Amino acid sequence: METKTKTGVFRVRHPDVGANGLLRPDVLFDYMQELAGDHAEELGFGYNALKEKKLTWILSRLCLSMERFPAYGEEIQIQTWPSGVDSLFATREFVFKSLKVAHSEHETVAHASSCWLVFHTERMRPVRVSSLGVDLSVYSDMPRFFPGLGKMVRQEVSHPLTVRVMETMIDLNEHVNNARYIGLVYDWLADRLGKIPQIKSLHVNYVAATQRGALLTTAGRIDGERFYVESSQENSLHFQAEGELI
Numbered sequence: 020m021e022t023k024t025k026t027g028v029f030r031v032r033h034p035d036v037g038a039n040g041l042l043r044p045d046v047l048f049d050y051m052q053e054l055a056g057d058h059a060e061e062l063g064f065g066y067n068a069l070k071e072k073k074l075t076w077i078l079s080r081l082c083l084s085m086e087r088f089p090a091y092g093e094e095i096q097i098q099t100w101p102s103g104v105d106s107l108f109a110t111r112e113f114v115f116k117s118l119k120v121a122h123s124e125h126e127t128v129a130h131a132s133s134c135w136l137v138f139h140t141e142r143m144r145p146v147r148v149s150s151l152g153v154d155l156s157v158y159s160d161m162p163r164f165f166p167g168l169g170k171m172v173r174q175e176v177s178h179p180l181t182v183r184v185m186e187t188m189i190d191l192n193e194h195v196n197n198a199r200y201i202g203l204v205y206d207w208l209a210d211r212l213g214k215i216p217q218i219k220s221l222h223v224n225y226v227a228a229t230q231r232g233a234l235l236t237t238a239g240r241i242d243g244e245r246f247y248v249e250s251s252q253e254n255s256l257h258f259q260a261e262g263e264l265i
Contacts, residue, residue: 023161024100025058028118031093039215041088042095044205048198051113051131052078054099062101064151066191073140074150077228078197079108080134082165083221087128094118096125103159105166108134109148112164132165140192171224171259174247176238180207184233194228195235200258203237204248208264211241217265219244227257 027050035046059065059076069075089095095115102110111133116125136145148155182203190196201223208216229235229252239248241264250258 022061023158024098025054025061026096026098027054027057029095029097031089031091031095033091036091037215040091041215042090042093043202044083044088044218044221045198045202047083047088047115047129048081048201050095050097051081051099051133052196052198054097054113055111055133058099058101062153064153069137069151072150072152074146075138075140075192077136077138077145077192077225078133079136079225080168081131081221081223082133082168083129083131084164085129085219085221086126088217089115089117089119089128095128100161101155101158102132102161102163104148104155105134107136107145107147109137109155110134110163112162130164132163132168134168138192168222171222171261173249173256173259174240176240176247176249178207178211179236179238180210181234181236184229184231184235186231189231192228194230197225200225200250201260203235203250203258204239204260207237207239207248208241208246211239219263219265221260221262224259225257226259227252227255229257 029050031042035042037043098114102112113131115129117128137148137150139146188195188199233252235250237250244264247261
């Protein structure tokens with residue numbers, strides 16, 4: 020039976036945490052992608068249904084607000100739902116609650132809004148959400164946390180770190196998985212701060228796909244508690260992130 024929301028429980032495993040024992044943000048993106056994919060399959064517009072039409076989902080923008088990062092062994096309940104259509108984007112929301120509390124209500128540890136493009140895999144360009152053959156406007160009455168996620172202004176950056184895109188970074192769509200970019204942000208911040216970064220909020224824009232074998236350069240800037248990080252290939256922008264540190 021189709022439902023407007025889907026809930027999943029994820030246990031924070033040993034490979035999901037950093038040296039501080041807390042969930043890494045790139046793994047949080049993995050959790051979101053997994054649950055969103057499962058829900059889309061149930062609603063009839065998931066990966067398998069779209070593949071037959073030579074279409075796929077591409078994450079374009081996401082805004083995440085954290086109360087705290089869960090710890091090793093903690094169980095996290097994530098609830099997600101589509102929240103309508105915004106121009107070319109299908110929007111989707113997420114709420115994260117910890118099950119490790121001695122209260123009648125679970126503790127909310129994070130919430131996020133995301134924007135997804137429907138991408139034609141042969142024409143290599145986005146198409147209208149209506150190409151799905153599903154009316155996503157029926158979800159427009161669902162709550163939305165961060166409406167109007169726009170483009171991000173490119174800033175002056177320094178301290179570049181360059182990596183070659185290897186096979187473990189590639190996903191089903193034959194380009195760098197969205198969560199791997201978050202890992203690059205995390206690594207760049209850790210390198211500059213000299214310690215494990217604690218992120219309070221994160222706003223990301225995925226600008227261009229990166230293929231296996233590419234040299235991807237990540238650079239950024241930190242101004243007090245604020246940061247901006249981008250990844251580029253030969254100075255062609257592929258990804259941007261900005262946010263706030265704890």
